[in-house]
Every structure is written in structure tokens, then in C-alpha cells.
Amino acid sequence: MGQPSISYTVPSVSGVVYNWSYSGTGVTLIGSGNSITIDVSHGATSGDLSVTATNGCGTSPARTIALNVLPYMSWTCGAGNNNWNDPANWDGGFVPYGTINVVIPASASCQPTLPASFSVRDLTVAPGVTIEVPSGEVLTITGNASIEGTVCGGYVVLSGTSAQTLTGHGTVCSLKLDNPAGAVITPGDSIHISHNYLPGDGVLTTNGGLVLLSDSLNGTATILAPVGPCTNYINGNVVVNKWIHGGRRAFRFLGHPFSVSVGLDQLTDDIDITGQGGAANGFTPTLTNNPSAFWYNTLTGNGSAVNDSTGWIPYTHTNGVGVNSWNPMQGARILVRGALGEGIGCTPCANPSSVSYDMTGPVNMCDVTVNLQTNANVGYNFVGNPYPANIDMSMITTGSAVGANFSVWDPNQGVYGAYITQPFNFSYILPAYSAFITTSSSNTNNTIQFTEAAKTASESSDNLxxxxxxxxxxxxxxxxxxxxxxxxxxxxxxxxxxxxxxxxxxxxxxxxxxxxxxxxxxxxxxxxxxxxxxxxxxxxxxxxxxxxxxxxxxxxxxxxxxxxxxxxxxxxxxxxxxxxxxxxxxxxxxxxxxxxxxxxxxxxxxxxxxxxSSVAGLDNAPGLVITPNPATDNIQVAMEGLRGKSVVTITNLIGQTIFTASTEGDNAVSLSVASLQPGVYIVTVINDNETRTARVIKN
Known part of the structure; x- marks a missing residue:
């Protein structure tokens, strides 16, 4: 079952030649004489190990021992705990070596947790089973993996020397491919990623079975920047999901991460999109069929910040043909009413439910560049995030004709959402599957280059x-x-x-x-x-x-x-x-x-x-005492040693007089500050003989 070499010995007799044989397959006999070692390879079968002794008198009868080669070791939870390193939890009575095939069945009464990084050959995880890998640790698989359950926590790393196969319909929190020979997801199967996929060495052939999940608990799974120089690291389509929090019936700026154009019909099985022609054009029909999805045409935009009706163009079909194509790196402004069937024909509409949508296509990889357009007006462009990942907008490269700022639509601002504008050169995490607006003043030097280095595992800037x-x-x-x-x-x-x-x-x-x-x-x-x-x-x-x-x-x-x-x-x-x-x-x-x-x-x-103002140290100037200080409602201004009439003023820090009072001699003055805004104010007492100044703080 893939364990290290094992030695077998028979008594040594002088002048005898020993002949060893094995009736099964996949077992290599190493050595000669009365002692040998055997190496059991992957896929070996059970059989009999035999030895004969030959000398001048003839050949002895064979001595035989039956070898039972198990195809895998199985987790039993025999010790009643989840410690992977407890030998009593395995049917072989020892902890599997890195060359052993491992099966985690659903029948075990508990499920394993790795105490640290570990390596196995083939791994089988049954439905309903969860393997916990400590955060920062790695479960390395050098053979094939069949995952119907869940492997979460740290990374699962595919690190074989020949092409590896992934089968099943389970979930891996974080997956990395580090095999120059690559890996293949079996057609018809699907491996779900809840956190991220990290391209290392080799190409992952998906056969449409790599699924990036998104939910309220784990957020949105992403494909991170590859380790080392970038080459195409995924072959085949990827299914991406995006979860949208409920409670807001609002437009969203959406983008898709694919290298090909798609249609809105990628979304209409999850959310209602309305438009011209209703059901005949693939939309959810309503009494008015008013559009709820738009793209932006820079060439016809009027540049108005108030009403750019000539720039925002409604989609007229969901089939993605012609002007209704949702192109790579193009934004789409879409009203998300909630889950499918919500928010249609209601006034007002109740708080919508949370909803997830999915899209499928070949994802953009390595550097990608979008050419912006301009016109005689402002030259607004609507650009989608090109990657299935959050990106730091300060890490992208813009041409000299591209504006210094970009704008996003935050659906959580105000009642219906609002624009937030930000300079490119300050860090801002743009979520996966979203879009932004920027400008171009020319048809030259008008590019935005996105690189894998802009990808980030940091959370999006939801709270701006x-x-x-x-x-x-x-x-x-x-x-x-x-x-x-x-x-x-x-x-x-x-x-x-x-x-x-x-x-x-x-x-x-x-x-x-x-x-x-x-x-x-x-x-x-x-x-x-x-x-x-x-x-x-x-x-x-x-x-x-x-x-x-x-x-x-x-x-x-x-x-x-x-x-x-x-x-x-x-x-x-x-x-x-x-x-x-x-x-x-x-x-x-x-x-x-x-x-x-x-x-x-x-x-x-x-x-x-x-x-x-230079008012430090004047909280209680000589001969001028203000109590209490800081103050909330009233202050008492006491003056010592003054004669005659005095004028007491309170001013703000730019010299504006708030109010004035008069007093005689050294009589104290009571002043109300309750109506003042919190801040620092200057109290000045002007007498025929002198002027005294102090600072008061209003809480």
C-alpha cells in the first residue's frame, strides 16, 4: 500500500543460491541471497512471496508467505478523537506515510484534523466528510484526488510528477497546483473553491468543472496571481459565483472576468432583468417592460453629469449578439431587485432577499489591456474588473490621456446608491465582478493595463x-x-x-x-x-x-x-x-x-x-480665571484687580465675535455657552488699562 521497503530473511546456508519470486504485480524484489527487501508500488496486487534454495544436491521446496497488499489506508476514528497522527485512528495501526493512499469514509464516527502539514499519495474524501487543515499549513497530494466532501483551513497542494486527476463534487477552501505535468478535472465532475485557487506550476484543465463559490460566510472565491512568471495557467471554462447581500433594491455596476463576450442570459436564471420585448427577447416580462440593464456608449454620451440619456444604452436582448454583447472588460449597470421573482410589480417593494448569480466562461489571465474611447464631451468609459479576483486600483497602469480618478457606484449609500470618486494613485480594493467609470481625453495614450500583480486577497472597500x-x-x-x-x-x-x-x-x-x-x-x-x-x-x-x-x-x-x-x-x-x-x-x-x-x-x-491661533498656555491667564473649562452649559469669567468698566467678548478661532458682555470692576460674569458648537473659543477682557485673553473649550 505504498509503505517504505520491507525486508524478508530466511536462514543462511553456505553454498546455497536463493531464488525469490512474487506471484502478484507491482512489487519489486531488491537484493539476493537469504535476505531481500521489497518495494510496493502504487496499484500493486496481493500475492505470494516465495523463496527456494539450490545447491549441488538440488532445489528445496519453496517457502511461501502471503502478502496482502491493501490499496489504501482508511480512517476509522478508532481512538475516538480527530487526531490525524493517532495510530489507533487508522485501520493499518499506524499513521499513513506520504506514499500511501488515504480514504476518509463517511462511516467513521469522527473526522480528522491535521496537526500540521502532511503529504499523501491518493486522497479520497467521502460525501459529508470534512478534513480540517490548520491555517498556514498544507495537505500535499502527489497522486490523484477524489473529493466529495470538504477539505478546508490551509491549502491543498497538487504536487505530483505526472498529470494528476481531480474527481468528485466536493469543496476545497484553497487549492494550489504545483505540478509541471498539470492536473485535470474529470469531465462531468466539479471541484468547488470557497476561498481561492493559486496557480503555481502547470496547467489546470477544468473541463468546465472549476467552480468559484460566493456566500455570506466565506465571501467570494478568487483566482490569485500565479507564483512566478505568468503563462496561461487554466485551460477550459470556469464557473464564477457572486453573492449579493439583501435589503437593497438598487442598481449595481457589474463586470465579468471572461476573455470572450457573453450575454445577459448568463444572469437571467438567477435575477430578473427586464427590457424591450419582454419574454420574446429573453427578459422577465412586466406591464411596461422598462429596461433594467444598460451599457455605456462613450461615442454617443453627452458628458452630462446630470442626465446622460444618450450614453446609457438599454440592452434590448439577453442573447449577447451584436450590440447586446457583454464584452470583455465592459461594465454593465443592472438593477438587482433581489432573488428571482422579487421586486416585480410592487410599489413600494419589500426589502429584497440576498441572491447569488453565476456565470461561465474562460477567464482572463496574465496582463490584459483595455483601450478607452473619447468624444467631444467628457469621454466617460465604463470598465469592468477583468479578473475573477479583487484588484488594488493603485496597481494598474493608465495612459497619459486617462483621467486621474475613477468612480464606482456604492449601492449601500443613501437610499438608492451613490457615486464615490477616488484618485487612481491611492489604494482602493475593487471587488471581483464589478466595474468603474473613468475618462479619456484622447484616442492615443488611452489604455488601462491590468496585471496579475494588481490582484489582492484583501477585502473589497465596502465601507468607503x-x-x-x-x-x-x-x-x-x-x-x-x-x-x-x-x-x-x-x-x-x-x-x-x-x-x-x-x-x-x-x-x-x-x-x-x-x-x-x-x-x-x-x-x-x-x-x-x-x-x-x-x-x-x-x-x-x-x-x-x-x-x-x-x-x-x-x-x-x-x-x-x-x-x-x-x-x-x-x-x-x-x-x-x-x-x-x-x-x-x-x-x-x-x-x-x-x-x-x-x-x-x-x-x-x-x-x-x-x-x-497661538493660544496655548492661556487656559487661565494671570488675573483671568474661567470655570469650568472645558464647559458644557455656562462659564464663570472672574477678573482680579480690574477697575472701571470692562468688555468681555467670546470669539471663534478666526476672529468672529460670538457675543459680548459688560461688567464693572472685578465682578465676575456668567455667560451661557450651551448654544455654541463644540470647539475652541477665545475669551477676551478689555479694560481701560489692559487686555486679558484666555482659551475656553466647549464640549
Whole structure:
């Protein structure tokens, strides 16, 4: 059964020639004389081992021993535990060697866990059985594998010297091929990957049986970048799955990872897609047959951020023929209503269920390049992630005519979703099977090159507002707007204070793509609404902000990144309420949008630039005591040794007077600060003889 060589010995007699033989197959006899060793190869059969002794008097009768060659060792759980290394758990009474075939049957009362990396020859895993491989460890298979159950935890590595065969319909969490001779999935069988497939050495011939899974527990399985130089590492189709969380009836930006065009009929067995002609054209029929799937035509797009009806073209058939082809590296905007049959003919529609869809085709491998288009307008292009893997967008290469930013559609923002725009040169994990929008200004130098190195096992950037420190580096400010106790994000602004930029619209800026329900943006000096704004900022500058909100809610503006030049201080000003608040990372400003049109629009908010006031050490200036400090509701301002009339003022850090009071002599003054926004304020007492200043912090 593939165990190491075994020795057999008979008594030694002088002058005798020994002749050994074996009646079975697959056993090699090594040596001569009265002692030999035997080597049992894969596929050997049982038989009799015989030896005769010959001398001048003749040949003796044969001495014979029956050898029972088992084709495999079987896990029995005889010790009653799941320890792979316990000999009592195996029917052979010892732990299998790396050259032994191993079977894990469904009949055993417990299932094995490897304590560390291990190697077997052939492996058979019965239905319902799970083998646990410790994380970071490897189960190496040098022969063939029949997997009907599950092997999870660490990697399963196919590492034979001749072509290996995979059979069954089971699941492997992480699979690696490291065999120059390759491996083949038996036609009609399917190996399911729940985490990732890692190409090493050799080609995996799938016969359509490699399935990448996706669910709420394990996420979406991917094909990682190959180890070493990239050559085509998969031969045949791959089935990919994508799980979509329920609760959101929203459009999604989708892409497919195939090197050939496909049709929407790859999706219509899992989700409802509606369109012209209804069922006759492969769509789910409705009373109106309004389209729910679109592609983007750069050549006819009008470049409008508000209504690009000439750019978004509805699919008119699901067959993938002609203009209805879903091409490689092309995005598709598709309304996901929920599971099949949900969200049709309802107003309003209930929260949709989670749903998974699957697609099949030959996947893109190694470097792939997409050529963008342009027109006389902005030149928007809708590009799909070309790989069955998450990619880091900062790792792709763009031509000089390609815009500096890209936009994704986040279906979890607001009520119906919203655009988020990001510079290419900052890390952003784009999920597998998704798409993005970017621009091209020319038909030359207009390429985007994706490489295997851009693939990443990191999770996708589902929460676009989770950052640690200033995620966008020096000079960056990120503002987000949310509601419902910060549980519902609506939009964000990225501002970069850069002396080499201009206050107008330049190449590094991104024009604002209009959302369904709310837009938050800066205004350039030439009047454009921007979602990414590079501009020089010095003390005294004003940066106009704009807000459009369909819903009358209580909102918050939060500074989630703040790293400006030393000595520069930015302030958020609410011009409607005449409130100024110094900005810092983590600062939150609450406000309300009502039916009053002045509570939104281009004149509600602005950012002003000033300098950091030198108020350190003035919490209790000599002769001026403020209690309590910090304060929440009221402060007591006590002045010692003053005569005559004094004026007490409270100002913010850019010098705006909040209110003023008068007092005589050294009488204390009680002031209410309850209405002030949290922040730092300056209390100044001006007397005929002197001026005293101190800082107060409002919680």
C-alpha cells in the first residue's frame, strides 16, 4: 500500500543460491541471497512471496508467505478523537506515510484534523466528510484526488510528477497546483473553491468543472496571481459565483472576468432583468417592460453629469449578439431587485432577499489591456474588473490621456446608491465582478493595463469611509455626510491642498457625478462641481461647498481625514446659521435640511482657511480665571484687580465675535455657552488699562 521497503530473511546456508519470486504485480524484489527487501508500488496486487534454495544436491521446496497488499489506508476514528497522527485512528495501526493512499469514509464516527502539514499519495474524501487543515499549513497530494466532501483551513497542494486527476463534487477552501505535468478535472465532475485557487506550476484543465463559490460566510472565491512568471495557467471554462447581500433594491455596476463576450442570459436564471420585448427577447416580462440593464456608449454620451440619456444604452436582448454583447472588460449597470421573482410589480417593494448569480466562461489571465474611447464631451468609459479576483486600483497602469480618478457606484449609500470618486494613485480594493467609470481625453495614450500583480486577497472597500489616520496622505481632507446616527452614508468630498494645482478645474480634479438623492461637492473657481478637488490653499482662502438633498433629515458632516500644512487651519462655516467650527480629524458638525431652500444649495457651507491661533498656555491667564473649562452649559469669567468698566467678548478661532458682555470692576460674569458648537473659543477682557485673553473649550 505504498509503505517504505520491507525486508524478508530466511536462514543462511553456505553454498546455497536463493531464488525469490512474487506471484502478484507491482512489487519489486531488491537484493539476493537469504535476505531481500521489497518495494510496493502504487496499484500493486496481493500475492505470494516465495523463496527456494539450490545447491549441488538440488532445489528445496519453496517457502511461501502471503502478502496482502491493501490499496489504501482508511480512517476509522478508532481512538475516538480527530487526531490525524493517532495510530489507533487508522485501520493499518499506524499513521499513513506520504506514499500511501488515504480514504476518509463517511462511516467513521469522527473526522480528522491535521496537526500540521502532511503529504499523501491518493486522497479520497467521502460525501459529508470534512478534513480540517490548520491555517498556514498544507495537505500535499502527489497522486490523484477524489473529493466529495470538504477539505478546508490551509491549502491543498497538487504536487505530483505526472498529470494528476481531480474527481468528485466536493469543496476545497484553497487549492494550489504545483505540478509541471498539470492536473485535470474529470469531465462531468466539479471541484468547488470557497476561498481561492493559486496557480503555481502547470496547467489546470477544468473541463468546465472549476467552480468559484460566493456566500455570506466565506465571501467570494478568487483566482490569485500565479507564483512566478505568468503563462496561461487554466485551460477550459470556469464557473464564477457572486453573492449579493439583501435589503437593497438598487442598481449595481457589474463586470465579468471572461476573455470572450457573453450575454445577459448568463444572469437571467438567477435575477430578473427586464427590457424591450419582454419574454420574446429573453427578459422577465412586466406591464411596461422598462429596461433594467444598460451599457455605456462613450461615442454617443453627452458628458452630462446630470442626465446622460444618450450614453446609457438599454440592452434590448439577453442573447449577447451584436450590440447586446457583454464584452470583455465592459461594465454593465443592472438593477438587482433581489432573488428571482422579487421586486416585480410592487410599489413600494419589500426589502429584497440576498441572491447569488453565476456565470461561465474562460477567464482572463496574465496582463490584459483595455483601450478607452473619447468624444467631444467628457469621454466617460465604463470598465469592468477583468479578473475573477479583487484588484488594488493603485496597481494598474493608465495612459497619459486617462483621467486621474475613477468612480464606482456604492449601492449601500443613501437610499438608492451613490457615486464615490477616488484618485487612481491611492489604494482602493475593487471587488471581483464589478466595474468603474473613468475618462479619456484622447484616442492615443488611452489604455488601462491590468496585471496579475494588481490582484489582492484583501477585502473589497465596502465601507468607503473607514480610514486610519489620513489615508490620503499629506495635504488631504476627506469630508463625509451621513444621517441616522451615522448609519446611513450619503456622499463624500476629497480635498487636496496642493500648491502646484489651481483653484479652477484641472487634470487631477474630478467633476461631480450626480447621485439620485444627495450631492455634496466643492465648487471650482470656474464654476464646476467637484468630488475630488486639488487646489492651492493659503490663509484667507474660501472654498465654496454645495449640497443638494432630496430628503429633509438631520445630517452630520464628519472630517474623516485631515492632514494640512503646518500652521494652516481650515474652518467649516455654516453660513445659514453663522456658525464656524475649526476642522480636525474626527470633527462632527450636525445640521438640518428643511423645506427652507436656504438649508441647502451652494450658499449653505464653505471652508475658510486661517492660521492656528497661538493660544496655548492661556487656559487661565494671570488675573483671568474661567470655570469650568472645558464647559458644557455656562462659564464663570472672574477678573482680579480690574477697575472701571470692562468688555468681555467670546470669539471663534478666526476672529468672529460670538457675543459680548459688560461688567464693572472685578465682578465676575456668567455667560451661557450651551448654544455654541463644540470647539475652541477665545475669551477676551478689555479694560481701560489692559487686555486679558484666555482659551475656553466647549464640549
Amino acid at each position: 469611509f473607514k480610514t486610519t489616520g489620513s489615508a490620503f496622505g499629506p495635504g488631504s481632507v476627506q469630508l463625509k455626510i451621513s444621517s441616522h446616527n451615522d448609519s446611513l452614508n450619503w456622499d463624500r468630498i476629497l480635498l487636496f491642498t496642493d500648491g502646484s494645482a489651481t483653484a479652477g478645474t484641472d487634470l487631477r480634479d474630478a467633476k461631480k457625478l450626480t447621485n439620485v438623492s444627495l450631492d455634496f461637492y466643492t465648487k471650482s473657481s470656474d464654476g464646476n462641481k467637484l468630488s475630488v478637488d486639488f487646489r492651492p490653499v493659503i490663509s484667507g482662502d474660501i472654498i465654496p461647498l454645495g449640497l443638494r438633498a432630496d430628503s429633509q433629515f438631520n445630517y452630520t458632516i464628519k472630517v474623516t481625514d485631515y492632514e494640512v500644512a503646518s500652521g494652516l487651519q481650515l474652518y467649516l462655516k455654516d453660513k445659514f446659521l453663522n456658525i464656524v467650527q475649526p476642522m480636525s480629524e474626527g470633527m462632527i458638525y450636525s445640521f438640518q435640511v428643511t423645506s427652507n431652500p436656504q438649508t441647502q444649495g451652494d450658499n449653505r457651507f464653505e471652508i475658510s482657511a486661517g492660521t492656528i
